[in-house]
Amino acid sequence: MINTLSYVCIGIGLFFWVWGTWPLVGDRSVLFKLHSLSVADTLGSMSIVVGLLLKIPREWPLLLLAIISLAIWNTVLGYVLAYCSSSKETP
Amino acid sequence: MNLILIIMLAILLIPLYEAWQDDNIWQKVLAFSSIASKTSIMILIVSILRDDWMIGVVGVIILSVGNAALMLLAHIIKRLNDL
Amino acid sequence: MIGYLNLILRLTIWFLLTADLSLANIIIGVCVALLIPRGYTSPGALKDWLRTLGEVLVAVPQAYFEAVEIMLRPHRYEDVTRERVKPQRSPGLIFLDIFLITFTPKTIVLKYREEGWYDVHRILRRPRS
Numbered sequence: 001m002i003n004t005l006s007y008v009c010i011g012i013g014l015f016f017w018v019w020g021t022w023p024l025v026g027d028r029s030v031l032f033k034l035h036s037l038s039v040a041d042t043l044g045s046m047s048i049v050v051g052l053l054l055k056i057p058r059e060w061p062l063l064l065l066a067i068i069s070l071a072i073w074n075t076v077l078g079y080v081l082a083y084c085s086s087s088k089e090t091p
Numbered sequence: 092m093n094l095i096l097i098i099m100l101a102i103l104l105i106p107l108y109e110a111w112q113d114d115n116i117w118q119k120v121l122a123f124s125s126i127a128s129k130t131s132i133m134i135l136i137v138s139i140l141r142d143d144w145m146i147g148v149v150g151v152i153i154l155s156v157g158n159a160a161l162m163l164l165a166h167i168i169k170r171l172n173d174l
Numbered sequence: 175m176i177g178y179l180n181l182i183l184r185l186t187i188w189f190l191l192t193a194d195l196s197l198a199n200i201i202i203g204v205c206v207a208l209l210i211p212r213g214y215t216s217p218g219a220l221k222d223w224l225r226t227l228g229e230v231l232v233a234v235p236q237a238y239f240e241a242v243e244i245m246l247r248p249h250r251y252e253d254v255t256r257e258r259v260k261p262q263r264s265p266g267l268i269f270l271d272i273f274l275i276t277f278t279p280k281t282i283v284l285k286y287r288e289e290g291w292y293d294v295h296r297i298l299r300r301p302r303s
Contacts, residue, residue: 010095014095014098014099014102016241017099017102017129018102019245021102021105021106021125022105024105024106024109024118024121024122024125025105025108025109029252030115030117030118030121031252031282031284031295032252032297033118033121034121034282035244035279035280035282035297036244036279037121037124037125038276038277038279038282039241039244039245039279040125041124041125041128041129042237042277043237043238043241043279045128045129045132048132048136049132049135052135052136052139055139056139059144059147059193061189061190061191061193062147062148062151062190062191062193063151064190065151065155065187065190065191066135066150066151066154066155068190069151069154069155069157070128070154071234071277072273073154073155073157073158074128074158075273075276075277076162076273076276077124077157077158077161077162078276078282079272079273079276079282079283080162080165080166081117081120081121081124081165082276082282082283082284082295083283083284083285084117084165084166084168084169085117085120085165085169086284086285086295
């Protein structure tokens with residue numbers, strides 16, 4: 001039961017990865033790609049780590065730390081990239 | 092679990108291709124940031140596949156000191172563009 | 175009071191990282207948390223902190239909901255809007271606010287302006303009229 005649930009979580013995460021990474025190839029602006037990357041890299045990866053957490057609950061402290069730092073770092077990196085790449089147009 | 096890893100490697104090809112084919116520096120940085128977080132998740136998966144938690148600890152450390160280098164790089168590129 | 179929150183945050187990270195609740199480790203953790211220099215932070219009201227931390231917890235399911243929404247209905251248009259910063263926010267609270275806005279997939283903070291505005295970039299389903 002828990003095994004199935006963990007595979008479902010990892011599957012959702014993989015789907016988010018594919019969906020969010022695919023627009024990278026297209027010809028959109030950096031900011032638009034950043035939106036879809038935040039779906040893929042933050043939400044998708046969080047769901048994958050939750051799946052792993054269900055698989056090996058023994059290592060929960062480190063995996064919890066992984067989830068928290070993943071959320072914070074990816075979000076802040078998104079903000080920094082958005083700020084740095086757009087500051088030329090709005091001085 | 093092997094299948095998951097293969098799918099992840101296939102997904103990883105997308106940002107690699109993007110980093111190679113696009114000349115705009117910000118698109119490249121974006122692709123590299125995507126590669127960075129994807130590979131660290133892959134390290135966690137590999138550690139579970141091989142049942143070796145030492146690899147997993149490395150993955151968690153990479154995740155938590157993480158993308159600081161990319162942030163510094165982004166600031167440097169911005170300064171260079173401003174010059 | 176905010177000092178306690180800061181201390182609790184450091185201790186949580188320490189215990190999650192070491193995963194060891196023996197007495198020696200607790201003593202080391204408390205010492206490290208007290209010894210790391212803390213910058214001067216202008217204390218915000220405790221109520222504001224608690225409410226913002228609560229909003230962070232709510233933001234996680236909301237972010238997933240928005241992700242599913244932009245998958246089902248493609249948002250093709252982009253726009254930059256301005257949002258007003260709530261009055262009397264300390265730097266820590268502003269950081270949390272920016273985190274909250276950027277965490278949800280539809281919106282990203284572009285720039286925080288000192289005069290009390292965020293520039294928010296968002297994606298839309300139809301072009302702005």
